[in-house]
Amino acid sequence: MAGRTDTKTRILDAAEKLFAERGFSETSLRLITSKAEVNLASVNYHFGSKKELIRAVLARYLDVFMPTAATEIKRLHLAPEHASLNEIFSALIKPLLDLNKVRNGGTIIFLQLLGRGYIESQGHLRWFITTHYGQHLSTFVQAVSASAPHIPPAEMFWRLHFTLGTIVFTMASADALNEIAASDYGEHNNTEAIIRKVIPYMAAGVAVPVTSNE
Amino acid sequence: MAGRTDTKTRILDAAEKLFAERGFSETSLRLITSKAEVNLASVNYHFGSKKELIRAVLARYLDVFMPTAATEIKRLHLAPEHASLNEIFSALIKPLLDLNKVRNGGTIIFLQLLGRGYIESQGHLRWFITTHYGQHLSTFVQAVSASAPHIPPAEMFWRLHFTLGTIVFTMASADALNEIAASDYGEHNNTEAIIRKVIPYMAAGVAVPVTSNE
DNA sequence: TCTTAATTAAAACACCTGTTTAAATTAATC
DNA sequence: GATTAATTTAAACAGGTGTTTTAATTAAGA
Secondary structure, three states: OOOOOOHHHHHHHHHHHHHHHHOOOOOOHHHHHHHHOOOOOHHHHHHOOHHHHHHHHHHHHHHHHHHHHHHHHHHHHHOOOOOOHHHHHHOOHHHHHHHHHHOOOHHHHHHHHHHHHHHHOOOHHHHHHHHHHHHHHHHHHHHHHHHOOOOOHHHHHHHHHHHHHHHHHHHHOHHHHHHHHHHHHOOOOOHHHHHHHHHHHHHHHHHOOOOOOO | OOOOOOHHHHHHHHHHHHHHHHOOOOOOHHHHHHHHOOOOHHHHHHHOOHHHHHHHHHHHHHHHHHHHHHHHHHHHHHOOOOOOHHHHHHOOHHHHHHHHHHOOOHHHHHHHHHHHHHHHOOOHHHHHHHHHHHHHHHHHHHHHHHHOOOOOHHHHHHHHHHHHHHHHHHHHOHHHHHHHHHHHHOOOOOHHHHHHHHHHHHHHHHHOOOOOOO
8 A cells, every 4th residue: 555545535534525515416526536635536546436436435334333223223122121112213323423423523424425315316325225234224123113013014114214204304404404493493403402303203203003094 | 479389388397307306406408408309598598597497397386386285274274173283284185186187297296396406405495485485384384383382383393394304305215115115015105195104104293292302 | 571579499618527548656565 | 775566646538517609490560
């Protein structure tokens, strides 16, 4: 290995921030490399293509988040009583907030990347995540299902995606919403506060009894 | 007026479909005009710019949806008893499904456009909607607040945006989710079925008591 | 019908995109 | 210290973008 050994890291750091706040296709390699203060061609040299850079950015977070999240969920399973939905969702708070230790603003960056990826990539990210982290994912789904046994699997499938939409859309607009909330209600929430607001909302929605609509 | 009088309409029809399924920045004017079978320059001639075309596409739906939605909400207010959250949200079903009469697949196109707009436009759409349709919007917010008086205004602000995220993200991924649901659970849902699934979820989340998290 | 205005059409414009090339430079190995 | 490999650099490439221009065509008004 040679050269300033952190060129790859500089690119990843600059890219994830820009991707999170403006989206993948709205972020050019020239913008990334100028913010990272590296040469344009270094992206293709180190990552091969922009698409693979996007994958690398996401993987750097998923590789940290997924295992620790799954561990937390399994820890809940060991408890004598079944955990409540609120507890299960809350078990994700620590893994999420730990991403702030990995990098400044890591939590919200990760959630924003997730949202951008789901919406922009037309299913590619969904496929990538389920094939690479399917084990961890089903641990989570099983825990939720066990905690809300009155919800049939197909209905649970939809509700968990509602949940994903709730958190991901919220985080994508978090900055804008926070500004409005601050000026209209004098509130000032950080990422953790927003997560703690959204969990009861999601838990209630996931568990609400299925009714044949009037 | 002269020429094939429906050039503007042809552009709008082609644009909204492409915008909804691939996003605004991923859709080029050349793709739009080729699908619409009109000349490239006609977009700038009739709309001035791509940005104004986007606005026109959204306005064509909002101008139909917003008034009828507000009318439905007001009708609920006239009832002797306060409407439940489920009833309020359900009051939006008819205005939404009526968009299918305006154009084939109008309902899902509108919701997808809304989601794309909120996420891609970095607050521009939010500003546009609140300034142009603020009256209708606050009618809705008031109805919801009256139906869940135990939720403080600031909390309600957040929960209604959670709700927006839920529906909008769901619709943006509706096609992909439907495919998975069909292959994994043998389900086949149309737009209305998904809307009817999501309403109880949202209503439960909006109304859940506020708790100081453990 | 003739004239004027509105619309359509083809081409070019200026700029931005991701990627590749080939030379210069830096680091590692013998 | 010489040689080899890894990395960085500047430049060019090929293609796509929204927009503008200029001329041809079509419709409308006198």
